Amino acid sequence: MASEEKIVLYPVGYVKSKYVNKGNRDIISQIVIKNELIETLQGIEDFSHIFVLFYFDRISPEKKSKLKLHPKGRADLPLVGTLGSRSMLHPNPIGLTLVEIIKVEENILTVKGLDAYDDTPVLDIKPYDPEGDAAVNVRVPDWWNKI
Amino acid sequence: MASEEKIVLYPVGYVKSKYVNKGNRDIISQIVIKNELIETLQGIEDFSHIFVLFYFDRISPEKKSKLKLHPKGRADLPLVGTLGSRSMLHPNPIGLTLVEIIKVEENILTVKGLDAYDDTPVLDIKPYDPEGDAAVNVRVPDWWNKI
Numbered sequence: 001m002a003s004e005e006k007i008v009l010y011p012v013g014y015v016k017s018k019y020v021n022k023g024n025r026d027i028i029s030q031i032v033i034k035n036e037l038i039e040t041l042q043g044i045e046d047f048s049h050i051f052v053l054f055y056f057d058r059i060s061p062e063k064k065s066k067l068k069l070h071p072k073g074r075a076d077l078p079l080v081g082t083l084g085s086r087s088m089l090h091p092n093p094i095g096l097t098l099v100e101i102i103k104v105e106e107n108i109l110t111v112k113g114l115d116a117y118d119d120t121p122v123l124d125i126k127p128y129d130p131e132g133d134a135a136v137n138v139r140v141p142d143w144w145n146k147i
Numbered sequence: 148m149a150s151e152e153k154i155v156l157y158p159v160g161y162v163k164s165k166y167v168n169k170g171n172r173d174i175i176s177q178i179v180i181k182n183e184l185i186e187t188l189q190g191i192e193d194f195s196h197i198f199v200l201f202y203f204d205r206i207s208p209e210k211k212s213k214l215k216l217h218p219k220g221r222a223d224l225p226l227v228g229t230l231g232s233r234s235m236l237h238p239n240p241i242g243l244t245l246v247e248i249i250k251v252e253e254n255i256l257t258v259k260g261l262d263a264y265d266d267t268p269v270l271d272i273k274p275y276d277p278e279g280d281a282a283v284n285v286r287v288p289d290w291w292n293k294i
Contacts, residue, residue: 010154012239
């Protein structure tokens, strides 16, 4: 790949969580934003929901190069491209999860529903836009409704 | 910043667009996925909507280091932290936009509503999850309703 294509990012903070169970969307965790970025949080408590963009930092290079998969590893579901799934095995392993803000104290956001492990680097936070982020007339594949 | 914190990503593809107008959410553009990643698209046409994660590659380092801003540059709106806005001036300038898939041909996704300029690097694509990506009881700041 051409070196000029390289995109270098640094975490804005890290997750603090006891998250282990992939199904647990009620989990409460913290996002600890770096001290030097504390001002970037001003006013964020006025939003009820945010998207958290994070980096799956524990994926082997071999898994990262996967192009297709069976959703949830289930052989009874069709083989689909990684970009056509919400698996973490995307070419760039970025997680995107909508969470509820429980509270904001100094540089610590307490959130509900973040499916990221302890110490996961956080790349970005986007306040939820009730118009732009809500799709209407949504269509999903058949296999989606089986998981 | 510690060098071990560095996260290196490569685009999965690039935007082809005539987009110039920040307000135009009806614009049709293309996402051209790299040839070597074509298999990652398998089955994506069964989704009506995707989130596009892209990299704002035309932002000066000075702008990237901004911590607070007036939304839309409007002095009549409060000064808020960059992470508490959907401005492109986040510490990591990543764009997140929900778009509708119009068609998929080979490695080219034609989409509606992508507010990214021509040649913008695309970092990731996430099929829209009508459950996980939809927030209920959403609260936004007062200034949000003025823009």
